[in-house]
Amino acid sequence: MPRYEYRCRTCGDTFELSRPMAQSSAPANCPAGHDDTVKLLSTVAVGGSAPTPAASPRATGGGGCCGGGCCG
Template structure:
């Protein structure tokens, strides 16, 4: 279940809630009990290392690349 981060406008507390995506925009009450909260935009961190894709072969090279099959 996704976690969403909210901030209370009354006390300034930031908190997280686990809730279904369909309820992500539903009102949230802060842990102190205030109802004036706003959902914060989250940044997504992706770990790992990506390797660049190999370059496609140059045009005209290889079988049928230059139009001379046969």
Template sequence: MPRYDYRCRACGDTFEVSRPMIAAADPAACPQGHDDTVKLLSTVAVTGRGGAAPAPIGGGGCCGGACGC
């Protein structure tokens, strides 16, 4: 289930709420009981080993040197 980050405008606390994506836009009350909260923009970090080869080093130019620039 996705987690969403919120910040309380009244007390400044930040907190997470786990809820289904269909409820992502629903308001969330602060753990201290305040209702004036704002949803924060979250970033996702994906790590792991993929099957893709690493990007070549060097080359230069706007297209890695393929156009001769």
């Protein structure tokens, strides 16, 4: 079951709740009993040792797809 992080606007406490994805937007009370909370965006760091892909000749022209001509 996914864990979601919330912050209480009343006391500033940050807490986590495990709940189904279908209930991710449901209101949450903080552990102190306050009901003015907001769901936080969480970042997920995934570690590993996957090899770094080599740069293609098109992508080395500077700028990548933002004007570097790698698309097409």
